[in-house]
Amino acid sequence: MRIRPARAEEATALTELVLRSKAHWGYDAEFLEACRAELTIRPDEIDDRRIVVAEDAQPGVLGVASLEGTAPQGRVGLCFVEPSAIGRGVGRALYSHVMRAAREFGFTWITIDSDPNAEPFYRRMGARPVGRTPSGSIAGRELPVLEVVFVPRRDSWAHAWTEGRRPVHLGNVA
Template sequence: MTRQREEHTVRTVRIRAARPEEAAELSALALRSKAHWGYDEAFMAACVAELTLRPEEVEARRTVVAQAPDGRLVGLATLEGEPPRGELGLMFVAPEAMGGGVGRLLFDHVREAARAAGFTGFDWAADPNAVPFYEAMGGRRVGTVPSGSLPGRVLPLMELAL
């Protein structure tokens, strides 16, 4: 994606609080985003429960969405836990919006929301494909954690100090 297109996308997408009635759409977005990396059908089936956002969880998980000018939801993120330490629970960008700065907008929003809420930092289990993005956002790989979906799989553990 060209720098000009990325800047245009960033200027036109807005971040707002998610609504409970959007939970199913956000869960589908998370699964489409995960599938973008070429995971097979069995892998994706194993991820469904972990990537499902329920209506009653939307507010408690501090869910935000990235919304395109046409109303489409093109990303989501959750900031979970209580200060001083939180967790980036979910963060996904729709495949068609990848490379347009949406992930950066979401991550920057979560970082600022965490600061405003009194967090001193947050951590998260990262998809291995997303580690370069998270490192570019200032995240640091600090170890590994077991996958919540696939027994025996480990994921990079990332952290960000605020």
């Protein structure tokens, strides 16, 4: 499995993957249709939302995730796995990739508005619950909010020199 940036021409297929993944939890067609607008991935937002996909040679795209926002605060906007690939480590790989990218881009605080069924996954991955927020799609429904806070590394001259931002090394100069 490899993780790569999503491509604009994949937006429709990725939206359908997201909806299939959501349906895995037993939501009916009416519920999914109510969520469609919020879960739709548009071609023009792939780069801004930092959307990535996990893929395998067979059967192709296995999952999708995103890291959204501007450092130091961001959010996991998407983390969905093809139902046939659930339980195979795809979600873990996507989540880990997004968290590594968050650190690399200088994020210190990440929030996740989680589906209630996905909350145990995020908790196993180290996110901690901090509250609830109204659903953007279903009136009266609340979603768990989780967070990940990165403790800055203060163990090197690079941290002091860059104030915690990622250093760029050119020979022996950063």
